Amino acid sequence: MLSARTTVSFPRIDAFLTDILESLAAHDMSVTAIGDSYVATCTFGAARLVAGPQRLAIEISAPTAPELNRVRYSITGLIGFVAKSEALQIVWEGDEVGRTFPPDLRLLTVQEIQRLTPRMRRVIFAGEDLARFDTREQMHTRLLFQPEDATRPEWPTLDDAGLISWPGGRQRLGSRVYTVRHVDVAAGQLRIDFFDHGGTGPGTRWLRRARPGDIVGAVGPAAHGPKPAPRVLLVGDETGLPGIARMLEDAAPETEGLALILVADGEDRQALRAPAGVEVRWLQRSHVAGDEPLSRAVHALDWRGAHDDLFVWVGCEFHDFRAIRRFVRDELKLPAARVVAFSHWRRGMSEEDIIAVGAHAVNA
Ligand SMILES: Cc1cc2nc3c(=O)[nH]c(=O)nc-3n(C[C@H](O)[C@H](O)[C@H](O)COP(=O)(O)OP(=O)(O)OC[C@H]3O[C@@H](n4cnc5c(N)ncnc54)[C@H](O)[C@@H]3O)c2cc1C
Known part of the structure; x- marks a missing residue:
């Protein structure tokens, strides 16, 4: 087993720890709290994070050289993105394996x-x-x-x-x-x-x-995919449509629910294979500034009753994503385990623009 470690000077660790753990969990890693540390495991290897006063200590391990560098890259990249404003210096010690072809x-x-x-x-x-x-x-x-x-x-x-x-x-x-x-x-x-x-x-x-x-x-x-559930709400624009189409094809035949899909016009609709109990509803883009049609449609649904069996998936433009995620999290109070929501793009920003700003460009 190969290993490496770093202790990062991180004066505002308390303000970022939750976001870092959430980001690791949203990207390939399963995160568990063990005593005073958090252990993140993935198919390549593992990382142990211990937050101390104004610092974050990290140890990583993996069976092969390419996998060690892949874990190292995940940790360095995700923490750097989440805490972009902190300009952290992450310097690794331990096994040095040189440049490796990414195993994934x-x-x-x-x-x-x-x-x-x-x-x-x-x-x-x-x-x-x-x-x-x-x-x-x-x-x-x-x-x-x-x-x-x-x-x-x-x-x-x-x-x-x-x-x-x-x-x-x-x-x-x-x-x-x-x-x-x-x-x-x-x-x-x-x-x-x-x-x-x-x-x-x-x-x-x-x-x-x-x-x-x-x-x-x-x-x-x-990133996270769908969780099996008896009832689903799948929300997306053209960029979420491939994911929704795949989830509907893979869903158990008895699945119930609704897919809300936003497209520019009728020609962009596709024939989708879906369980009989899932309604596929197409929405048309309005081009009215400030209008978030997917979010508007989600708010307009009949939300009376319990939602213990519901899984929500969202993949669309940032502003719609942000409004829907806030609604689902703060008003419906669905637990994080039953929501997978991603901003797939952001109006007026390329991915390079988003990376330059850091995680708050795409987080709700
Ligand atoms: C998890 C995830 C899954 C995705 N799955 C798919 C997929 O299966 N199919 C797919 O086509 N896309 C998908 N996307 C979206 C895709 O990555 C973005 O649309 C990406 O910005 C496209 O890159 P680009 O080089 O064309 O444009 P960029 O260089 O990123 O952006 C250039 C300009 O185009 C605008 N722009 C970007 N995307 C759109 C859009 N969809 N509509 C209108 N304007 C846009 C930007 O705001 C920017 O102003 C996914 C994104 C994520 C995060």
């Missing part, structure tokens, strides 16, 4: 591109060793796009500082998060449904120039 990076080759609706494309990728994506618990992947002028693909490595080294000293590769719509491990196939929102970010640019034979990197899977 898979290479995917475009096989076919299908037009689902005017703005939605399904890309069918071929890839090897895709079993890690074949889980209902985690539905998301981060795709890494090669530079448009690349002559041969090059991929990042993880280093002993818990950072990504980008190939050839280049700027970081463009990358964006998507939902694994479907995976067939035996056939070596993975599908992603891309929404062309009309912008010029790296995800959309890649989509528009994608051709069979192109290669992307896929890291993950990550």
